[in-house]
Amino acid sequence: MSDAFLRARGVARRFGAQVALEPTDLDVAPGEALALIGPNGAGKSTLLAILAGALEPSAGTVDRADGVRVGWVPQRPAYYDRLTARENLELFARLEGEPDPQAAAERLLERFDLPADRPTSTLSVGNRQRLNVAVGMLGTPRVLLLDEPTASLDPGQRRRLWDTVTVVREQGGAVVFATQNLDELELYATRVAVLQRGRLRFAGPVDEYERVHAEEVFT
Amino acid sequence: MSRVLLVLGKDLRVLRRSPLLLSLLVAYPLLVAALVGLVAGYGSSKPRVALVDEDHLPAVVRVGGENFRINDAIREVGKNVHLLRMSSGEAGRALRAGRVVATLTVPPGFLNDLKSGIASPNLVYETTKGGISTRVTQQLQALVYSLNRHLQRAYVGTDLHYVQLILNGGNATFVGRKYHVLGLERMHTLLLTLPKSRARDQVAQFSRIAGVALGFTGSLLASTANPIGLERAPEKSRSSLLSAQVQAYALGLTITFLALLLAAGALAAERDENAVGRLVRGLVSLGELIWAKVALAAIVALALGLAIAVVFGAIVEIGGVVGGEPWARLPLLAVGLVLAGAALGALGALLGALARESRTASLVAVLVVMPIVFVGLIPAQVVPVAGWISDALPFAHAVRYFSSSLYDARPWATVARELAWLAGLGAIFGAGARLAARRLLA
Numbered sequence: 001m002s003d004a005f006l007r008a009r010g011v012a013r014r015f016g017a018q019v020a021l022e023p024t025d026l027d028v029a030p031g032e033a034l035a036l037i038g039p040n041g042a043g044k045s046t047l048l049a050i051l052a053g054a055l056e057p058s059a060g061t062v063d064r065a066d067g068v069r070v071g072w073v074p075q076r077p078a079y080y081d082r083l084t085a086r087e088n089l090e091l092f093a094r095l096e097g098e099p100d101p102q103a104a105a106e107r108l109l110e111r112f113d114l115p116a117d118r119p120t121s122t123l124s125v126g127n128r129q130r131l132n133v134a135v136g137m138l139g140t141p142r143v144l145l146l147d148e149p150t151a152s153l154d155p156g157q158r159r160r161l162w163d164t165v166t167v168v169r170e171q172g173g174a175v176v177f178a179t180q181n182l183d184e185l186e187l188y189a190t191r192v193a194v195l196q197r198g199r200l201r202f203a204g205p206v207d208e209y210e211r212v213h214a215e216e217v218f219t
Numbered sequence: 220m221s222r223v224l225l226v227l228g229k230d231l232r233v234l235r236r237s238p239l240l241l242s243l244l245v246a247y248p249l250l251v252a253a254l255v256g257l258v259a260g261y262g263s264s265k266p267r268v269a270l271v272d273e274d275h276l277p278a279v280v281r282v283g284g285e286n287f288r289i290n291d292a293i294r295e296v297g298k299n300v301h302l303l304r305m306s307s308g309e310a311g312r313a314l315r316a317g318r319v320v321a322t323l324t325v326p327p328g329f330l331n332d333l334k335s336g337i338a339s340p341n342l343v344y345e346t347t348k349g350g351i352s353t354r355v356t357q358q359l360q361a362l363v364y365s366l367n368r369h370l371q372r373a374y375v376g377t378d379l380h381y382v383q384l385i386l387n388g389g390n391a392t393f394v395g396r397k398y399h400v401l402g403l404e405r406m407h408t409l410l411l412t413l414p415k416s417r418a419r420d421q422v423a424q425f426s427r428i429a430g431v432a433l434g435f436t437g438s439l440l441a442s443t444a445n446p447i448g449l450e451r452a453p454e455k456s457r458s459s460l461l462s463a464q465v466q467a468y469a470l471g472l473t474i475t476f477l478a479l480l481l482a483a484g485a486l487a488a489e490r491d492e493n494a495v496g497r498l499v500r501g502l503v504s505l506g507e508l509i510w511a512k513v514a515l516a517a518i519v520a521l522a523l524g525l526a527i528a529v530v531f532g533a534i535v536e537i538g539g540v541v542g543g544e545p546w547a548r549l550p551l552l553a554v555g556l557v558l559a560g561a562a563l564g565a566l567g568a569l570l571g572a573l574a575r576e577s578r579t580a581s582l583v584a585v586l587v588v589m590p591i592v593f594v595g596l597i598p599a600q601v602v603p604v605a606g607w608i609s610d611a612l613p614f615a616h617a618v619r620y621f622s623s624s625l626y627d628a629r630p631w632a633t634v635a636r637e638l639a640w641l642a643g644l645g646a647i648f649g650a651g652a653r654l655a656a657r658r659l660l661a
Contacts, residue, residue: 015661049496052496052500053499053500053501054496054497054499054500054660055496055660056660070500072496072497072500074493074496074497076493077493078492078493078494078496078497079492079494079497080229080233080492080494081492082232082233082236082237083229083232083233087232091225091229092497092502094225095222095225095498095502095503096502119236135497
């Protein structure tokens with residue numbers, strides 16, 4: 001494998017008779033912020049879940065560079081409602097093999113400004129989403145996969161989230177995020193991949209997308 | 220292994236934070252066990268029997284010189300069967316409709332035959348087919364036995380009265396006519412006043428021997444009427460509520476309910492909470508996830524099963540009842556609780572994986588528990604198919620293990636056989652759950 005962190009070749013996914021993703025090739029390289037855009041049901045979440053290893057592809061393979069850890073933040077929060085934010089973070093930190101799970105949990109609680117000891121079922125939507133992102137950042141991932149991470153956040157929370165996420169890229173990692181917000185595309189993406197009806201229609205620099213394809217995608 | 224323990228620890232923590240759910244999970248099967256026991260006990264001990272009195276028996280019947288109160292006799296019979304007075308037509312309809320399990324008819328002329336002592340009168344009974352008809356027949360035979368004992372006592376009393384008359388003399392009425400009876404004693408006295416002769420001495424000797432022999436008549440008649448008696452020992456024994464079988468069924472039902480429901484609900488909840496996708500990214504495999512749910516079921520089964528066994532043991536100790544070794548066998552019981560909990564947990568995990576969603580999984584588990592339990596209660600000798608089905612499920616093996624480990628003098632063969640069954644069934648259901656768990660990712 002060359003310098004790509006992740007290399008997807010011919011990955012496809014069917015749910016019964018329904019095709020969620022047609023065979024797709026995609027690389028995720030160090031230092032890039034790749035935006036996945038497309039209408040609802042285009043296959044963005046399916047592709048992210050396959051890249052994360054949370055969903056097995058019906059066909060194709062995903063190769064991961066040696067030693068690269070991947071963090072995944074699904075669109076719907078993925079943790080335990082009856083545990084507190086601290087307990088969730090400590091549990092997933094242990095599962096991720098963090099050397100000091102308690103310290104890792106404490107660090108993320110502070111960074112994401114989360115109420116530590118309330119059951120997560122009682123948290124606000126914004127806090128739940130921030131916890132979702134925090135869990136995805138355990139294990140110090142080199143690649144961070146985010147599925148519409150700012151959908152339920154207010155503008156201040158969005159900015160803080162992107163500040164945190166950008167650090168991953170600045171430290172030589174990569175960020176792949178699905179979004180419906182084209183402002184985020186301009187502000188944070190270095191590359192864009194466009195999906196429509198399960199098919200990859202375009203993958204390239206943001207300015208080329210804006211110059212040539214922007215009109216086609218959501219029409 | 221440590222990842223299994225981490226998920227298990229999480230599940231136990233979640234369970235601890237749901238005290239209402241935990242209480243219901245414990246109380247519900249115990250309540251069901253108690254209700255089933257009560258219904259079964261009532262149903263088996265008091266079948267409804269229609270009593271048809273075609274002879275119009277009076278409230279008091281005089282037989283053999285003794286008064287019989289019919290209502291008292293019925294009350295005594297009512298300890299075993301629930302007698303309902305009906306007309307012949309009503310009784311026939313009730314029997315066909317299944318409202319009574321038998322009819323017992325007192326035919327016309329019954330009392331006359333009974334009083335005359337010339338012919339033995341018959342009670343006539345009819346039962347439903349199959350089911351508990353054999354047991355009802357036994358109950359009715361017991362009823363007739365009980366009535367016969369009363370009558371025998373009266374007849375013996377009457378017979379003894381005549382014997383006393385022959386011995387001591389006096390006035391008597393027989394077939395409506397009054398007689399004065401001399402009696403052997405007075406006959407002997409009169410004989411001695413006659414002139415001495417060989418014939419007089421022979422008759423006097425006969426009257427003396429006859430008097431002695433007739434003196435034993437009372438006890439001889441009593442023993443002829445009842446050659447073998449049955450006496451209840453006053454010694455304390457284990458009540459049916461504390462019997463090995465009741466305890467084994469209570470344990471089996473409780474852990475079956477708990478283990479199935481917990482494992483099914485906990486596995487499906489991983490998908491409900493969207494955590495399964497995060498876990499299978501190399502953190503916890505689907506196989507490890509199944510193991511965690513199986514371990515959860517086994518631990519809860521162990522804790523609850525031991526608690527129930529300790530409560531039973533304490534009651535047995537406090538009551539001072541005999542039989543069984545409630546404390547010495549706890550370690551052996553613990554082994555069975557763990558393995559039975561694990562096998563049931565594997566079955567629950569299979570249900571959870573198939574159902575995918577925790578509410579559906581819980582409902583399916585509740586619906587599945589009762590058939591599993593009831594099919595395990597049907598004796599294989601009565602319905603062989605039920606035996607085969609229950610052999611393929613953990614409940615019956617768990618019950619046999621618990622009963623044997625707690626009360627058999629030499630439990631090892633049964634315990635080893637049932638452990639092998641539970642391990643085999645656990646492996647099969649666990650493998651099925653692992654295959655089905657892929658559905659959680661869809």
